[in-house]
Amino acid sequence: MKKHSSTVKRILDHIGHYKWGVLLSLCLAAVTVITTLYAPILIGNGVDLILGQGDVDFQGLTAVLKKMAVVIFITAVSQWLMNHINNKITYQVVEDIRTQAFRHLEVLPLRYLDSHQSGDIISRIIADIDQFSEGLLMGFTQLFTGVLTILGTLGFMFYVNGWIALVVVCVTPVSLVVASFIARKTYVMFKHQSETRGELTGLIDEMLGSQKVVQAFGQEKEAQKRFEEINDRLGKYSLQATFFSSITNPATRFVNGLVYASVGVAGAYAAVHGLLSVGKLSSFLSYANQYTKPFNEISGVVTELQNALASAARVFALIDEEPLKPEDKDAVDLKTADGRVDLEHVYFSYDPKVPLIEDFNLSVKPGQRIAIVGPTGCGKSTVINLLMRFYDVDKGRVKVSGHDIRHMTRRSLRANYGMVLQETWLKSGTIRDNIIYGKPDATEEEMVRAAKEAHAHSFIKRMPQGYDTVISEDGGNLSQGQKQLLCIARVMLCLPPMLILDEATSSIDTRTEIRIQKAFAKMMEGRTSFIVAHRLSTIKEADMILVMRDGHIIEQGSHEELLGQGGFYAQLYNSQFAAS
Numbered sequence: 065m066k067k068h069s070s071t072v073k074r075i076l077d078h079i080g081h082y083k084w085g086v087l088l089s090l091c092l093a094a095v096t097v098i099t100t101l102y103a104p105i106l107i108g109n110g111v112d113l114i115l116g117q118g119d120v121d122f123q124g125l126t127a128v129l130k131k132m133a134v135v136i137f138i139t140a141v142s143q144w145l146m147n148h149i150n151n152k153i154t155y156q157v158v159e160d161i162r163t164q165a166f167r168h169l170e171v172l173p174l175r176y177l178d179s180h181q182s183g184d185i186i187s188r189i190i191a192d193i194d195q196f197s198e199g200l201l202m203g204f205t206q207l208f209t210g211v212l213t214i215l216g217t218l219g220f221m222f223y224v225n226g227w228i229a230l231v232v233v234c235v236t237p238v239s240l241v242v243a244s245f246i247a248r249k250t251y252v253m254f255k256h257q258s259e260t261r262g263e264l265t266g267l268i269d270e271m272l273g274s275q276k277v278v279q280a281f282g283q284e285k286e287a288q289k290r291f292e293e294i295n296d297r298l299g300k301y302s303l304q305a306t307f308f309s310s311i312t313n314p315a316t317r318f319v320n321g322l323v324y325a326s327v328g329v330a331g332a333y334a335a336v337h338g339l340l341s342v343g344k345l346s347s348f349l350s351y352a353n354q355y356t357k358p359f360n361e362i363s364g365v366v367t368e369l370q371n372a373l374a375s376a377a378r379v380f381a382l383i384d385e386e387p388l389k390p391e392d393k394d395a396v397d398l399k400t401a402d403g404r405v406d407l408e409h410v411y412f413s414y415d416p417k418v419p420l421i422e423d424f425n426l427s428v429k430p431g432q433r434i435a436i437v438g439p440t441g442c443g444k445s446t447v448i449n450l451l452m453r454f455y456d457v458d459k460g461r462v463k464v465s466g467h468d469i470r471h472m473t474r475r476s477l478r479a480n481y482g483m484v485l486q487e488t489w490l491k492s493g494t495i496r497d498n499i500i501y502g503k504p505d506a507t508e509e510e511m512v513r514a515a516k517e518a519h520a521h522s523f524i525k526r527m528p529q530g531y532d533t534v535i536s537e538d539g540g541n542l543s544q545g546q547k548q549l550l551c552i553a554r555v556m557l558c559l560p561p562m563l564i565l566d567e568a569t570s571s572i573d574t575r576t577e578i579r580i581q582k583a584f585a586k587m588m589e590g591r592t593s594f595i596v597a598h599r600l601s602t603i604k605e606a607d608m609i610l611v612m613r614d615g616h617i618i619e620q621g622s623h624e625e626l627l628g629q630g631g632f633y634a635q636l637y638n639s640q641f642a643a644s
Contacts, residue, residue: 071377075200078160082153089153090208092146097212099139101220101354106132108347150204158197165189165379171387174454175414183266188382191265192258192375199372206365210358217355224344224351228330232355235326238319250366253305255374260298262378267294305371320357327352388474389456396472401465401480401561403430403592405451410460412450421446421615424460428592428608435595435603437636438612444596446615448564451594453477464562482555486567488547495524496531498550502558510557517583518553519576520546545573552580556587563593609633 221229334340611619
């Protein structure tokens, strides 16, 4: 319940940024309610002017009808303006929250992103916020007017006849008890529904990204089974949420019937004994309908608000995740690194219970080419993550140009690295957009030269619109090798003082790889380079080869030195070239 109230408070804080719009909406709601409730009095007055056959006060009736026309016009205009303002406030609040969530996503540590399904995160930012917006809009459009209608109707009923109004007040608590019961039940069910919907989105996202693998291993039935299990749970929670929320209408209609019958009986008794005119009785019956109608609407709003609160809680949970450690106020802005890199007594593990890198030491001089090799899971890519400060070390320190990277801005550190990974990433847009991604102000000549050096120019020219060819998300209409060539071209265009090549030619044919290696050799001249490779033939020219196993450097030296030692590196190298 504490979390529930916290979510409501945060929503109100966001709405508070538009307090003048809310106040104007409340004023318009009040005008709408007052004019709507004034209409039954005019109707009652009109009924009392029709005394019998041939006994009608047409002059008075005409005046009443003119008043009614003005009242109806004011009601329509104020209601239209109120709905327009409510829509604007709702979608501005939703835009603010979604922007805040995405902005926070940009500063979340990779540790969080690696440990959560991307589909679930997407579901929070899109589906959950959409659910929240629907509930908030309904709350604005119906909750304000509903509450004011109830209060206003009571006021008018007390004005017409206090005793009959007291009868209505005595029956009212039944509606409140029903609404409270439904609210408690629906929140829990809608919370489960939102969580399971996120889980289902995560599974679908996972299956779409790996459909070829699923089909290659014949796991379609297993994937279908997992989908059906989650989908069944979602159906169960949705059914329970719908069941409890659907109790609202019949329950409130039952209360409405009680109120209307009570007013009818009490009003008829008063009219028979001359305490109430027929016109005022008709006004009272109209008020009885108007009084009970908001309870139907508010009960429906309460149900939607429970769904909205459950969805909002998941979004706020994302926003509350601890962001990246803030940079020091006096953080160094690294302009141009000189290429010196030192790792001193570094300890790091993704899971505190599972040690990975322990007491890792490395000193790299400017312009050196450092190759990192070793079996899968030995920590090669982890070293790259630490160099780029995607993760911070647990103990020890990483220094670039003599400065601890924890005391320099992340942006300036990463701007000094050019990185080509085994896992390529391209954004939706043109080939041109992707190549100049790291250097938006590059000239056409610079871009084409980078593409030629990456041996990508020839296949780009064969594309329908050349450099202006639009590629789909993550380069879906390109081969894996072509995507990797574009990523290489992107780095060649920037040419920062330090390079990281993590299996950079893994998806390229051998002939093109030889050409790319020559381009890399030219690119690496005078630049500190870190090369992660499984194909040991690609690292023979490295100044130093680090052989890693279980997070430790077990051997280091040049290619010839390591072969001469006949150790682990020699075994790895010979295993790759045993046939030859």
